[in-house]
Amino acid sequence: AVGDHVSIVEVGPRDGLQNEKNTISLETKTSLIERLAKTGLSTIEAGAFVSPKWIPQMANSDQVLQHLLEPHDLPKHIKYQFLVPNSKGLESFLALYEKQAPKDHEPMEVSIFTAATESFAQKNTNCSIAESLTRFEPVFSTAKAHNIRVRAYISVALGCPYEGPDVDPKVVADLAVDLLQLGAEQISIGDTTGMGTAPKTRILLKTLAAAGVEMQDVALHLHDTYGQALVNAVVGAEAGVRVFDASVAGLGGCPYSPGATGNVPTEDMVYLFETLGLSTGVDLPALAEVGEWISRETGRSNESRVGKGTLAR
Numbered sequence: 001a002v003g004d005h006v007s008i009v010e011v012g013p014r015d016g017l018q019n020e021k022n023t024i025s026l027e028t029k030t031s032l033i034e035r036l037a038k039t040g041l042s043t044i045e046a047g048a049f050v051s052p053k054w055i056p057q058m059a060n061s062d063q064v065l066q067h068l069l070e071p072h073d074l075p076k077h078i079k080y081q082f083l084v085p086n087s088k089g090l091e092s093f094l095a096l097y098e099k100q101a102p103k104d105h106e107p108m109e110v111s112i113f114t115a116a117t118e119s120f121a122q123k124n125t126n127c128s129i130a131e132s133l134t135r136f137e138p139v140f141s142t143a144k145a146h147n148i149r150v151r152a153y154i155s156v157a158l159g160c161p162y163e164g165p166d167v168d169p170k171v172v173a174d175l176a177v178d179l180l181q182l183g184a185e186q187i188s189i190g191d192t193t194g195m196g197t198a199p200k201t202r203i204l205l206k207t208l209a210a211a212g213v214e215m216q217d218v219a220l221h222l223h224d225t226y227g228q229a230l231v232n233a234v235v236g237a238e239a240g241v242r243v244f245d246a247s248v249a250g251l252g253g254c255p256y257s258p259g260a261t262g263n264v265p266t267e268d269m270v271y272l273f274e275t276l277g278l279s280t281g282v283d284l285p286a287l288a289e290v291g292e293w294i295s296r297e298t299g300r301s302n303e304s305r306v307g308k309g310t311l312a313r
């Protein structure tokens, strides 16, 4: 039986900020993570060890990691994740993490990413889908040797900015099976463009299940570009998915997905699940404050209606 708890993976500090044109200071990044860590969230994606030429905003993720490795009084159960595109990224992560990993903290994790269409894989990672899997083999083996859990994203699973809204669910399912076989602990299904609808989401989850993927190994990474993220989240929850990615204040958008708005706001997801009787452990008013704060810091509008509504009360 599936439980009545939902885990939210807060991706704002990475997915949310990576797209910002103005350089966000290290202090703002670490302050965002610290503020989020105090709201009851259990997983926070904190940065990315990707090429700084591709994503300049993530260039100081080593300093973000270093900051998190220094003694602090944040809750010790929080899982921090860092995105790595290849072995080079993992090596950079390990170079800092290995020596200093605090023994009394939840271990950190890394995430890798590929795509459900060839066009998107080329734009985002400069390689084919098959080449991305080859690239991941040494990432998985090194991570395993160091006891680091690996999460895998499949982008554009419900629509692609280059190939259109009809992405073959079978391609997504086969890719998920391959990634699990390689050693992924969890597959985050990315609706990068927000083109997902309730029927498409239902079909995709059914196709995954038919391929032998268990819903306990699936996360949904929804974007609200077309206002369908919460509907798709309900479809996911009904199918047994219990992990959902979200970004505080709806920060972000993918740099290789033109026109895509941010991820679904974390505040909206917390409100949704709590009203459905699925506990998140997150303090909504506290989270709404963080959403307002980071919106001010980045000069963006706060995209969370729940956040704004909560603060207005």
Ligand code: HMG
Pocket: 015, 018, 048, 049, 050, 051, 052, 053, 054, 055, 083, 084, 085, 086, 087, 088, 089, 090, 092, 113, 124, 125, 126, 153, 154, 155, 156, 190, 191, 192, 221, 254, 255
């Ligand atoms: P490439 O140019 O093919 O790689 O990029 P390369 O191996 O030929 O290396 C080129 C240069 O990058 C070299 O430096 C490498 O050292 C350097 P140079 O010799 O020119 O000075 N390099 C690195 N530097 C730092 N860290 C590294 C690294 N690797 C190589 N790890 C590569 C291939 C994958 C590196 C590149 O395409 C890349 O970094 N892509 C990242 C793109 C990205 O971060 N996109 C956003 C994240 S995905 C996303 O947001 C979607 C998601 O949220 C879910 C969803 O919504 O769909 C996850």
Ligand code: MG
Pocket: 015, 190, 192, 221, 253, 254, 263
């Ligand atoms: Mg995203």
